[in-house]
Every structure is written in C-alpha cells, then in structure tokens.
Amino acid sequence: MPKDIEVHSSVKDETLIAMRREQIIKGAVKLFKEKGFHKATTREIAKAAGFSIGTLYEYIRTKEDVLYLVCDRIFNEVTLKLSPYQNEEGTLDTLRRAIYEYYYLIHRMHIEFTIMYQETKSLPKDTRAYILDREYEMVSMFAELLRSCVASGELALKEQYILIAANQIVVQGQAWAFRNWAYKKDYKIEQFIEAQTELFLYGLKGFS
Amino acid sequence: MPKDIEVHSSVKDETLIAMRREQIIKGAVKLFKEKGFHKATTREIAKAAGFSIGTLYEYIRTKEDVLYLVCDRIFNEVTLKLSPYQNEEGTLDTLRRAIYEYYYLIHRMHIEFTIMYQETKSLPKDTRAYILDREYEMVSMFAELLRSCVASGELALKEQYILIAANQIVVQGQAWAFRNWAYKKDYKIEQFIEAQTELFLYGLKGFS
Amino acid sequence: MPKDIEVHSSVKDETLIAMRREQIIKGAVKLFKEKGFHKATTREIAKAAGFSIGTLYEYIRTKEDVLYLVCDRIFNEVTLKLSPYQNEEGTLDTLRRAIYEYYYLIHRMHIEFTIMYQETKSLPKDTRAYILDREYEMVSMFAELLRSCVASGELALKEQYILIAANQIVVQGQAWAFRNWAYKKDYKIEQFIEAQTELFLYGLKGFS
Amino acid sequence: MPKDIEVHSSVKDETLIAMRREQIIKGAVKLFKEKGFHKATTREIAKAAGFSIGTLYEYIRTKEDVLYLVCDRIFNEVTLKLSPYQNEEGTLDTLRRAIYEYYYLIHRMHIEFTIMYQETKSLPKDTRAYILDREYEMVSMFAELLRSCVASGELALKEQYILIAANQIVVQGQAWAFRNWAYKKDYKIEQFIEAQTELFLYGLKGFS
DNA sequence: AATGAATGAGTTTTCATTCAT
DNA sequence: AATGAATGAAAACTCATTCAT
Numbered sequence: 001m002p003k004d005i006e007v008h009s010s011v012k013d014e015t016l017i018a019m020r021r022e023q024i025i026k027g028a029v030k031l032f033k034e035k036g037f038h039k040a041t042t043r044e045i046a047k048a049a050g051f052s053i054g055t056l057y058e059y060i061r062t063k064e065d066v067l068y069l070v071c072d073r074i075f076n077e078v079t080l081k082l083s084p085y086q087n088e089e090g091t092l093d094t095l096r097r098a099i100y101e102y103y104y105l106i107h108r109m110h111i112e113f114t115i116m117y118q119e120t121k122s123l124p125k126d127t128r129a130y131i132l133d134r135e136y137e138m139v140s141m142f143a144e145l146l147r148s149c150v151a152s153g154e155l156a157l158k159e160q161y162i163l164i165a166a167n168q169i170v171v172q173g174q175a176w177a178f179r180n181w182a183y184k185k186d187y188k189i190e191q192f193i194e195a196q197t198e199l200f201l202y203g204l205k206g207f208s
Numbered sequence: 209m210p211k212d213i214e215v216h217s218s219v220k221d222e223t224l225i226a227m228r229r230e231q232i233i234k235g236a237v238k239l240f241k242e243k244g245f246h247k248a249t250t251r252e253i254a255k256a257a258g259f260s261i262g263t264l265y266e267y268i269r270t271k272e273d274v275l276y277l278v279c280d281r282i283f284n285e286v287t288l289k290l291s292p293y294q295n296e297e298g299t300l301d302t303l304r305r306a307i308y309e310y311y312y313l314i315h316r317m318h319i320e321f322t323i324m325y326q327e328t329k330s331l332p333k334d335t336r337a338y339i340l341d342r343e344y345e346m347v348s349m350f351a352e353l354l355r356s357c358v359a360s361g362e363l364a365l366k367e368q369y370i371l372i373a374a375n376q377i378v379v380q381g382q383a384w385a386f387r388n389w390a391y392k393k394d395y396k397i398e399q400f401i402e403a404q405t406e407l408f409l410y411g412l413k414g415f416s
Numbered sequence: 417m418p419k420d421i422e423v424h425s426s427v428k429d430e431t432l433i434a435m436r437r438e439q440i441i442k443g444a445v446k447l448f449k450e451k452g453f454h455k456a457t458t459r460e461i462a463k464a465a466g467f468s469i470g471t472l473y474e475y476i477r478t479k480e481d482v483l484y485l486v487c488d489r490i491f492n493e494v495t496l497k498l499s500p501y502q503n504e505e506g507t508l509d510t511l512r513r514a515i516y517e518y519y520y521l522i523h524r525m526h527i528e529f530t531i532m533y534q535e536t537k538s539l540p541k542d543t544r545a546y547i548l549d550r551e552y553e554m555v556s557m558f559a560e561l562l563r564s565c566v567a568s569g570e571l572a573l574k575e576q577y578i579l580i581a582a583n584q585i586v587v588q589g590q591a592w593a594f595r596n597w598a599y600k601k602d603y604k605i606e607q608f609i610e611a612q613t614e615l616f617l618y619g620l621k622g623f624s
Numbered sequence: 625m626p627k628d629i630e631v632h633s634s635v636k637d638e639t640l641i642a643m644r645r646e647q648i649i650k651g652a653v654k655l656f657k658e659k660g661f662h663k664a665t666t667r668e669i670a671k672a673a674g675f676s677i678g679t680l681y682e683y684i685r686t687k688e689d690v691l692y693l694v695c696d697r698i699f700n701e702v703t704l705k706l707s708p709y710q711n712e713e714g715t716l717d718t719l720r721r722a723i724y725e726y727y728y729l730i731h732r733m734h735i736e737f738t739i740m741y742q743e744t745k746s747l748p749k750d751t752r753a754y755i756l757d758r759e760y761e762m763v764s765m766f767a768e769l770l771r772s773c774v775a776s777g778e779l780a781l782k783e784q785y786i787l788i789a790a791n792q793i794v795v796q797g798q799a800w801a802f803r804n805w806a807y808k809k810d811y812k813i814e815q816f817i818e819a820q821t822e823l824f825l826y827g828l829k830g831f832s
Numbered sequence: 833a834a835t836g837a838a839t840g841a842g843t844t845t846t847c848a849t850t851c852a853t
Numbered sequence: 854a855a856t857g858a859a860t861g862a863a864a865a866c867t868c869a870t871t872c873a874t
Contacts, residue, residue, distance in 0.1 A: 038246050042848055052858045054851085062317060064849065093359055121326050121863070122242050132389060139390065154411060162393055171383045172376060179379065181340060181346065186371055188253045195372045203411025204363060204373060219837065250865060262839045265866065427858065452745050454662050458844060470860045473845065534745050537660055548805060555806065571828060579810055579817045581828060585794065587803065591795045597756060598763065602787055610789045619827025620779060620789060635833070666869055678835045678872085687869065 004072075005130050006026055006063045009056050020059045023049040023196055027075050028066050037067055037119040067119055068127050074112045076132040081105050082141050089146025092155070094203070102117045103173045107189045113177035135170075142166040165200075172196050211281075216274045219266050222398050228267045231257040233281055236274050240285045241319045245275055254388070275327055276335050283342040288314050290349050298356025298409045300363070306353055307405055311381045321385035328373040343378075352372040373408075380404050418544055420488075423481045427474050436475045439465040441489050446480050449527045453483055469470040484543050485610025490528050491550040497521050498557050506573070508617070509591050515613055516560055517591045523605045528595035551586075558582040581616075588612050628696075629754050631689045635682050645684045646692040649697050652690050657735045661691055661743040691743055692751050697738045699758040705729050706765050715773025715775070718824070722769055723821055727797045731813045737801035759794075766790040789824075794822050 009017050027048030031040045042063050046056035060066055086097040106113050120131055143166035149155040150162075155164060176183060176192055183192055199207050217225050224273045237255030250271050254264035266272055270409050293306040314321050328339055351374035357363040358370075365373060384391060384400055392398055425433050441466030458479050462472035477481055501514040509558045522529050536547055559582035565577075567572040573581065592599060594610055599608055614623050633641050636764030639710035655664045666687050670680035684690055711720040721821060728739050744755055748752050773779040774786075799817055800807060807816055 013854090016854085038330070045416070052856050052869070054858095055854075057849070094322050098237050100853090118326065118329055126373060136390065141839085157412060157415065160394075161403050161407070161415070163335075164400070165407060167383065167387070167390055168380060168404075168407065171379060171387065175375070175379045179375070182267065182344070182375055183372075186368075192372070196376075199369070199376065200407075201412045203407065203414050204409045205366060206414050207365065207369070221837085224837080261866085262838050262841095262868085266837070270866085271865065390851075432858080441636065448849085454746070457842085468860050469845085470862095472856075474858070477845095479844070483790065515856085534742065537742055538662070552806065573828060574799075576810075577819050577823070577831070580807075580816070581823060583799070583803070583806055583829065584823065587795060587799045588792060591791065595791070595795065598760065598791055599788075608788070611785050612792075615785070615789060616823075617686075617828045619823065619830050620781060620825045622827050622830050623781065623785070637833090640833085665867085677870090678837095679833075682833070725856070805848050 005068065005127060007069060008061050009057075009059045009186055013119075017059060018048075019049075020055075021030065021069060023051070023070050024056070024059060026067060028070055029112055030069070030113065030117045032067075032119070037115070048185055050094060062135050064123055064127065068131075068207075069129050071120070071123075072134075074109060074116055075131075075138070076111065078102070078138055079134075079141075082138070084147060086141060090145065090150070090152040090154060092149060095145055095149055096197060096201075098142070099169060099173075099195055099200075102142075102169070102191045103196070104189065106173045106177050110177040110180060113174060115138050117174060137155060139163070139166045139170050144170045168200065172200070212406075213276065213396065215333060216269045217267045217279060217340070225267060226255070228259075228263075229277060231259070232264065232274060233277050236278055237320055237323065240275075240278070240323045242329070243332055245323070272331055272335065273333060275323075276339075276413075278320060279328070279331075279339050281323055282317060282345070283339075286310070286313060286346055287342075287349075290346070293353060294349060296337050298353065298358070298360040298362060300357060303353050303357055304405055304409075306350070307377060307394065308401055310350075310377070311384060311398050311401045314385050318385040318388060321382060322388075325382060325386050334364075346372045347371070350377050377408065380385060380408070398415045421484065421543060423475075423485060424477045425475045433475060436465070436467075436471075437485060439467070440472065440475060440482060441485050445528055445531065448483075448486070448531045448535070452465060453531065453538055458482075478539060480539055480543065481537055483531075484547075485526065487532050487536070487539075487547050490532055491547075491554070493525065494518070494521060494547055494554055495550075495557075498554070501561060506561065506566070506568040508565060508569060511561055511565055512617075513614060515585055515589075515616075516609055518558075518585070519592060519609045519612070520590045520605065522593050526593040526596060529590060530596075533590055533594050555579070555582045555586050558585045574620070584616065588616070629751060631683075631693060632685050634685045635683060635770075635825070644675075645693060648673070648683060648690060649693050650678070650721060652694055653736055653739065656691075656694070656739045656743070660800065661739070661746055665692075683712075688746065688748055688751065692755075693748055694736065695740050695747075696758075697743070697753050698733060699755075699762070701733065702729060702762055703765075704725070708763070709763060709769060714769065714774070714776040714777060714778060719769055719773055720821060720825075721826075722766070723793060723797075724817055726766075726793070727817045727820070728813065729796045730762055730801050734801040734804060735800060738804075741802050743796060763787070763790045763794050766793045792824065796824070 010015055011020075024045070027050065028040070028045050031048045033045055033124065034040075042056060045063075045066055049056060060069070064147075081101055082098060082169050083092055085101070088094045104120040116131075120128060143162050146155065146157060146162050146165055147159075150157050176189070187195070215229075219225055221227075224369070232253070235258065236248070236253050239252055240247075240257045250264060251261050253262045253271075253274055257264060268277070289309050290306060293302055293309070296302045325340075328336060331339065351370050353364065354365060354370050354373055355367075358365055395403070422490060423437075426438070427433055431557040440461070443457070443466065445459050447460055452458075458472065459469050459483055461479075464574045466474060481510070497517050500512055501517070504510045532547075536544060539547060559578050562571065562573060562578050562581055563575075566573050592605070603611070630646075634642055635644075646668070646777070651674065653668050655672045658664075666680060667677050669687075669690055670677045673680060684693070703723055706722060709718055709725070712718045713786055740755075745754060747755065767786050770779065770781060770786050770789055771783075774781050800813070811819070
C-alpha cells in the first residue's frame with residue numbers, strides 16, 4: 001500500500017485537523033462539481049468549507065492540497081469497500097459481488113470520481129504519482145481476485161492477461177462516472193452493472 | 209453528423225487560415241502534452257506555433273478555441289479512419305479490423321486523445337456539446353457495425369446491449385491513451401489490441 | 417433623490433472602505449487631471465491611492481467604478497452646499513447667493529468638475545443614467561428656487577421657461593470649469609460670478 | 625485666423641486626399657457617435673470609411689488625426705456660416721440672426737459638436753491648442769458683433785463684459801448639443817433658440 | 833495606391849498566498 | 854486558532870501601427 005502523503009498543517013490538534021479537513025473535502029467536492037478545480041477559487045473553497053481564507057490555509061499548504069485531499073478520500077472509500085473481498089475464496093461469485101460493490105460505489109460517488117479523473121493532471125508530480133499508485137492498488141485488488149479464481153480453477157486466464165482484464169473492470173466502472181452522459185438515457189445503474197458483468201465474463205459471443 | 213462550429217478569424221485568406229491553424233494545432237498539442245491546457249499560456253501557444261501573440265489572435269477568438277481546434281482535428285481523423293468500415297458487410301472480421309484501426313489510431317495520436325479527454329470540460333458549453341456529439345457519433349459507428357453483425361447472423365446481441373458494447377469498445381480504446389501508464393510496462397499496442405479484442409469477443413470464460 | 421449605486425467591495429469593514437475610497441478618489445482626481453481617465457492605468461490609480469493594484473481591486477470592481485466614485489463625490493458636495501437654499505424664502509437675494517455658492521464650489525473643485533463633464537460618457541449605461549439623474553437634480557434645485565421667486569412675486573417667469581433658465585445657471589457654472597482657458601486670462605472668479613449673475617438677471621439690455 | 629495644422633499623407637494626388645478624407649470624416653462621425661472616439665478602433669474607422677486599414681494610414685498618421693479632421697471640419701462649417709454676419713452693421717437684429725444661425729447649425733450638427741466637446745482632451749497638445757484657437761475665433765466673431773452693436777448704440781455693454789457675453793452665447797449653443805438630454809423632452813430647437821435669445825437679451829427681470 | 837497580415841507593448845483583472853491582528 | 858486585508862505576479866486579450874506584396 002502506497003505511503004500516505006502528509007498534507008502539512010500549522011495546527012497541532014489532530015482531532016481539529018480531521019474535522020476541518022472533513023469540512024474542506026465536503027465543500028470542495030460540491031464546488032468542484034459545479035465549476036471544476038481550476039475555476040474554483042480558494043476563497044470559494046474556504047467559504048464552502050464554512051470558514052475564512054486564512055483558516056483554510058492553516059490546514060493546507062496549497063490549493064492543490066485540497067484536490068489531493070479529495071482524491072485521497074475517494075481511494076480510502078474504495079479500498080475500504082473492496083478489501084473484504086481480498087480474503088474471500090476465489091470464485092466467480094466473489095468476483096461478481098466485488099464488481100457489483102465497486103460499480104455501485106462509483107455510482108454513489110460519481111461526482112467525486114469524475115472530479116478525480118478530470119483533475120488528476122492538475123496535481124503536482126509527486127502527488128500525482130501517489131494517486132496513480134493508489135489507482136494501481138485498485139487494479140491489483142481485482143487482479144488478485146482474478147488470480148485466485150484461476151487458482152481455484154474457476155477461470156482459465158493466462159497470467160499475462162490478468163492485468164488487462166483487471167484494468168478493464170476498473171476502467172468500465174469509471175466510465176459510468178465520467179461518461180455518464182453516454183449511458184444515463186438508456187441504462188439504470190443495475191442494468192449497467194449486469195450488462196457489463198455479463199459482457200465481461202462471457203464476451204460478445206457468449207452474451208445474449 | 210454534427211454541424212461544425214466555426215472558429216472566427218479576422219484573416220480572409222482561407223489557405224492562410226488553414227496553414228496557420230495547422231501550426232497552432234501542432235504547437236498546442238506539443239505544449240498541452242507537456243503542461244496541460246490550463247498551464248499553457250497563450251503567449252506560449254503563439255510561440256510554439258511560431259508567431260506572435262497578436263498573430264495568434266488573428267486566427268482564434270479565445271484560448272478555448274485552440275482547445276477546440278485540437279479536439280476537432282482528432283475527431284476528423286477518427287471519422288476519416290473509421291468511415292470505410294461503415295459500408296462493409298457485417299462480419300466479425302470487419303469488426304475486428306475496425307477495432308484494430310481505431311485502437312491503432314488512438315495509439316498514434318495518444319497525446320492528442322489524452323489532451324481531449326482531460327480538457328474537454330474546459331470548453332465552453334456549446335463547444336463541449338459539439339464534442340460530445342462527435343463522441344456519440346464514434347460510438348454510433350461501432351453500434352452500427354455491431355447491428356450489422358447481428359443482422360448477418362454473426363452475432364446474437366440484444367438491441368438493448370448494443371450501446372453498452374459499443375461504448376465499451378470506445379472506452380477501452382481511450383483507456384490506452386489516458387491510462388497508458390497502467391499498460392505500457394506490460395503490453396505493446398499489438399498485444400493490447402489483441403487481448404482487448406479477444407476479451408471483448410469471447411469474455412473471461414471463453415478467453416484463454 | 418436618485419438611489420445610490422453600490423460599488424461592490426470584497427472588504428467588510430465599512431470604515432476601512434470609506435477610508436480607502438477616500439484615498440482612491442484623491443489619487444484618481446489628481447491623476448485624471450493630468451492625463452484623463454482613459455490614459456490613466458489602473459496600476460497608476462492604485463499607486464496614486466497609495467496601495468497595490470490588488471488592494472485597489474478589493475475596493476472597486478472595475479476601472480469605471482473609480483470614475484463613478486469621483487463623480488458621486490462631486491454631486492454629494494454640490495447637493496450638500498445647495499440644499500440649505502431650498503428652504504429659504506424665494507427672493508432674488510437667495511437666488512444670488514445660491515448661484516454664488518454653486519459657482520464658487522465649481523471654482524474650488526474645477527478639476528473634479530472638468531473630469532466629470534469630460535468623462536461621463538465613459539461610464540457604463542446604468543451609472544451614466546444615475547449621473548444624469550443627479551445632474552437633473554441639480555437643475556431642479558435651481559428650478560425650485562426660481563419657482564419660489566415667481567411665487568413670491570420677485571420674478572415673473574412663465575413656467576415653460578423655468579427649466580431653460582435653471583439649465584442656463586447650471587451650464588454657465590460648469591463652463592467656468594471646462595472652459596476655464598477661455599476665461600482665466602480676463603476674469604477672476606468673483607468677476608465671473610458677478611458678471612454672469614447680472615447678465616442672467618438683467619440681460620444684455622438691462623446690463624450695463 | 626489660426627494657422628491650419630497639416631495632417632501628413634503619403635499620397636500625392638490632392639484631389640484624392642480630399643476625397644478620402646471626406647470618407648474618413650463621414651465614417652468616423654457615425655462611428656464616434658455610436659461608441660465614442662476611444663472605443664472606436666482604427667480598423668472600424670477604416671471600414672466605416674469604406675477602405676482597408678492600410679489605406680487609412682495612407683491618409684493619416686495617427687488615430688488622433690482622425691479626431692482632428694472631424695473637429696476641423698466642424699469649425700470650418702461654423703466659420704463659413706457666421707462670417708457673413710461679420711460684415712453686417714451692428715444691430716440687435718443682426719445679432720439675433722447670427723445667434724439663430726449658429727444655434728441652428730449646432731442643432732443640425734449636434735452629433736459632430738458633441739463628439740468635439742467630449743473628445744477634445746484626447747487630442748495631442750498641439751492639436752488641442754489649435755482647436756482652442758478656433759473655438760476662440762468663434763467667440764471672437766460674436767464678440768465683434770456685440771462690439772459693433774455697442775458702436776452703433778444699440779447696446780450699452782462695457783468692454784470688460786463683452787467676452788463673458790460672447791462666451792455665454794457660444795456655450796449655451798453648445799449646451800443644446802452636449803446636454804440635449806436635458807432639453808429635448810421640454811423644448812423644440814425653435815423654442816430653445818427663442819427662449820435663450822430673449823433670456824440673453826433681456827435677462828430674467830425683463831423676460832416674461 | 834491599396835491591401836491586410838503581422839507585430840508586441842500595454843491594459844485590465846484575477847487569485848493564490850501571506851501575515852499582522 | 855481564526856480572521857481577512859494586502860499583495861503582486863501572471864494571464865488573456867486588444868489594437869495602433871507597420872510593411873511586404
């Protein structure tokens with residue numbers, strides 16, 4: 001698991017820091033959703049968080065820290081949701097449920113996900129690297145799941161294609177967030193998940 | 209096909225406009241690749257294009273026009289590459305070749321594609337709508353191909369899943385561009401295309 | 417009395433706003449006098465006011481706001497000076513003193529007045545309308561004075577000519593400001609006032 | 625009479641110059657009326673004149689030259705209209721007719737006059753001086769007329785007040801142009817002229 | 833003589849960040 | 854710890870003027 005990046009704060013009280021950051025993330029997500037990271041000003045972020053610009057800067061160092069905070073939050077939620085499946089036995093059913101859980105999470109947090117995928121490149125080099133690491137971690141979780149399905153004989157997938165397949169799961173899920181305009185007219189999330197899962201498992205030829 | 213959006217120019221000579229726009233696109237792509245649209249200044253764009261800031265503004269109206277010019281170019285190339293497949297008979301082989309062509313194009317223009325998918329949201333409302341229209345057009349081309357495979361009996365895909373499948377093709381291709389970091393260590397483009405195509409056609413269960 | 421137009425400020429402390437605006441007006445008048453509104457840059461205005469460009473924009477929204485601030489100031493002074501005469505009884509003597517007060521005020525503030533009459537058209541539509549309203553208010557004050565002279569029998573002026581006469585007073589006063597070059601060689605302000613007043617009251621035929 | 629200021633042109637053919645300048649003045653007046661001198665661009669001036677920006681600069685040196693051309697034109701018209709009255713005998717009737725002619729001219733050319741009085745300060749020092757000279761010339765014409773009325777015994781005005789009175793005629797006329805908003809609701813030009821003339825000749829006390 | 837593409841200095845305005853209170 | 858006034862670098866865009874054709 002990637003080493004956490006510390007966002008510096010001049011405030012000492014850890015509980016307070018946690019509370020304020022919570023406010024910052026909440027406000028920022030709402031704001032970024034409306035106008036994107038670039039068009040949101042730090043003043044607006046502070047206001048959305050419920051305090052003054054001066055206070056905002058007691059809990060972050062730069063505007064980009066806010067973006068990082070938001071991204072970090074998302075990954076923590078994903079990791080939290082998916083980690084139980086890590087320890088289950090490798091069956092197709094486990095895989096289905098993990099995919100379901102992941103896609104559903106994306107659905108609930110689609111605003112946050114969209115922000116993350118659109119603004120990542122605005123992060124400074126090192127932070128971006130950390131985000132990619134965590135993204136990779138997500139892919140790895142699915143890769144592991146696939147591998148244990150292979151190990152248990154439920155799947156016959158050559159090692160070299162594990163990563164492609166895992167990536168495909170992750171990307172298609174994200175697509176529900178960042179390409180929602182392409183789906184929402186024709187599909188509900190449940191339909192999307194089902195179709196995507198079947199297509200993934202059985203392909204075009206085996207999918208009715 | 210969506211109606212083209214005109215980018216205003218105060219210069220009258222159409223050939224000259226075409227030439228200068230070519231320079232602008234070339235310079236901008238290079239620049240955006242390095243620092244992204246937001247961090248690239250208009251002065252830098254002008255310089256990269258090989259002329260002064262004043263001249264740049266003879267050929268565009270706003271900085272966003274440059275982004276639009278870049279996006280428009282990409283779609284034109286995609287449409288150009290894929291349109292021949294529209295008229296072919298609906299066989300799996302045609303589909304395979306269309307996918308190959310599309311993925312390969314993305315590979316060659318992966319910088320441009322990445323820019324497009326990361327910066328689209330920076331475009332003004334109407335231009336963004338136009339881009340989404342063209343994106344939809346791309347999906348439609350694959351949807352048509354799938355439908356004609358169904359018509360010819362090579363595929364048995366319910367109409368309601370055509371769109372999901374077409375979107376999947378498009379998204380997975382784009383992923384090669386905007387998530388290249390996740391693939392490039394383990395796959396060459398040919399391997400990626402092959403694996404992706406097989407996975408798509410035969411699914412996990414039918415894919416060795 | 418026309419409703420005041422609010423100039424937006426992002427600063428909350430009203431006393432501070434008043435103080436800074438005072439500095440802005442003072443600096444701007446000096447600057448506009450030297451080079452006119454158009455040739456004065458916002459940076460110069462800030463400098464003349466004694467602070468940075470960033471601070472200037474904490475107290476105004478646009479450059480035109482500065483012009484408005486200057487104009488508004490002038491009218492406030494005029495209104496302040498002339499309002500006492502409103503309540504006096506309608507005698508020629510009151511009229512004489514009001515004219516004197518008004519012309520003298522213009523003399524003391526002739527730079528401000530000149531700026532105002534030369535730059536008004538640079539104001540945005542709504543602000544310009546407000547200025548004209550206040551200008552009309554000034555004319556009205558003199559018109560009222562004339563009417564009360566008529567009422568008291570000191571003057572026999574048909575209602576239809578009241579406005580022309582009131583306008584004449586106002587315009588001739590302004591002329592001392594914006595056409596000062598035409599008078600200053602030959603007249604002192606006192607002479608100007610006296611001559612103008614006599615000419616106005618008794619005309620060419622009755623004026624020696 | 626003030627010495628004419630030469631506006632340099634790189635074109636030799638004098639007839640052509642005259643023709644082009646005519647076009648320039650016509651176009652510029654229309655344009656300045658709409659947006660004022662500052663907001664009109666040289667490109668727009670050229671277009672309004674009916675030729676290209678390059679050609680415009682064959683007939684002027686700077687943008688300010690255009691303003692000068694417009695101002696100069698106005699004075700020429702005024703001088704042309706008023707000079708006949710110079711040679712007439714000094715009667716009140718002549719004076720009345722001269723005022724009428726002058727006010728009526730302003731009425732017909734009120735756009736040009738307004739431009740002139742609002743934009744004069746945008747002229748470079750030397751040109752502005754020339755304009756003031758010509759303005760002075762206008763005042764002088766009326767001053768002469770007044771003097772000859774005094775000489776003929778029709779008027780008894782001390783020399784020291786001649787200038788004030790002449791200026792008053794001139795200024796009140798201009799006011800019809802630049803303060804038209806204050807008059808137009810209540811007066812037609814004929815009423816304005818009549819009232820103004822009577823007020824001027826007989827004053828408030830002698831004016832019914 | 834006429835054209836219009838090219839130039840770049842100059843302008844207004846924004847906004848992340850700091851720091852005295 | 855919290856505030857918010859002050860700062861000034863930086864950015865997009867304009868437009869008078871030139872000059873090669």
